[in-house]
Amino acid sequence: MSVTTETSAGAAAGSDAIVDLKTMWIGIAVLNIFYLFIRIYEQIFGWRAGLDSFAPEFQTYWLTMLWTEIPLELVAGLGLAGYLWKTRDRNVDAVSPREELRRHVVLLQWLTVYSVAIYWGASFFTEQDGTWHMTVIRDTDFTPSHIIEFYLSYPIYSIMGVGSFFYAKTRIPFFAHGYSLAFLIVAIGPFMIIPNVGLNEWGHTFWFMEELFVAPLHWGFVFFGWMALGVFGVVLQILAGVKRLLGKDGVAALIG
């Protein structure tokens, strides 16, 4: 009998289910709807209130957002890491194979939401920053595009990256012992883009009026962006875990 012809291709229903994607879909939907709202906000208030950082409306519509988002992100990041640590499995080595497998699938969902956040931060809002700064002469480090890119989208993907790491570290035996080098790269590498903003803005105090996107000043972002490739190693480690849990007979049954 071919496995592809069997019914109930999804996981078993109920709380015993190994695969339950509901939380992931909610996370992706929240993220996308939130960023859609942010993009509309940019459309309205970028040109109307974002051209002159000395204007009162800039304070109202942009700096208020900056000073609101930064503390919120700090609280959210620390709160999430704290929650995952506080609720950790204190006897992780005694976890049943079925539960361990479920946690592997949950980790994949964490990483999927993380990669959606990476898309918005590293792709969408970063290249968007290029066209805004080549079009509008800037008079501040905290431009409308920077307030979204550097201080909103980068912290959000960092929170998701650190959350994924903490989830694995506190709930999956393989990741609980020692530190996966690839996972450290995934969690810390793209996060390092945020401190690198310091270099970028310091450099732009010298070169303020022009925006050459390929300028060497920007290559710090490139170096840390490469580290998103750490997902290669993490995926291999997860697959090795699933294969071990399936066992030889399980693998043979699936591909036989």
Add this chain to the structure above:
Amino acid sequence: MSTSKSGGAIGPFHSVAEAAGCVKTSDWLILTLLFLAVLGGYHIHFMLTAGDWDFWVDWKDRRMWPTVIPILGVTFAAAAQAFLWENFRLPFGATFAVLGLLIGEWINRYVNFWGWTYFPISLVFPSALVVPALWLDIILLLSGSYVITAVVGALGWGLLFYPNNWPAIAAFHQATEQHGQLMSLADLIGLHFVRTSMPEYIRMVERGTLRTFGKDVVPVAAFFSGFVSMLVYFLWWFVGKWYSTTKVITKI
């Protein structure tokens, strides 16, 4: 037929159907997260090392553009090939990475370059890369060798770039005279849509004597680009393998 094949419990699963469903869902999750993570990393790398040549049609000249784009673009293509070929024998790493990059770029050019700062798409469309990527993947598939892919594939990656883009770019290289000044249509479009912080004097364009006397700028640039792409391919194949590490360290 074994017990497991008939739907009995296997490993931690209640049935083969449940195992198959779980594995299939996991495969889709892995493909999605890999695609988006590679897209993000590739895009930020590409826009900040080759971006200006890719953003604007008047930067898409005959020398710098076909030199810079393939050299900086072959990086993630090679790394994705190393990961997908070495571990899964999947021969679509380069196309996988390039599709991610192009999707990220096209969304941005429409939603932000056009949608936020009002540049026409004819000024800001991204460079085409799918044909060189397919070439790279086909060479790896046929040869099964990263060395042959670096030598033959990466050379073709550089050489194919300009012909792949020619159907889109040719019209913009038509000559036009404006008030006694000879220029290309690409330059004319660029001059009409002012980029306030991207003035003409920081633009890196082709110059020198070869364009005047030899008129062979494109083939020479493509050949040089292919040569450097070979070297970059080698390097980034091992970068891809390095990022595929499963090493666990005890202390941080």
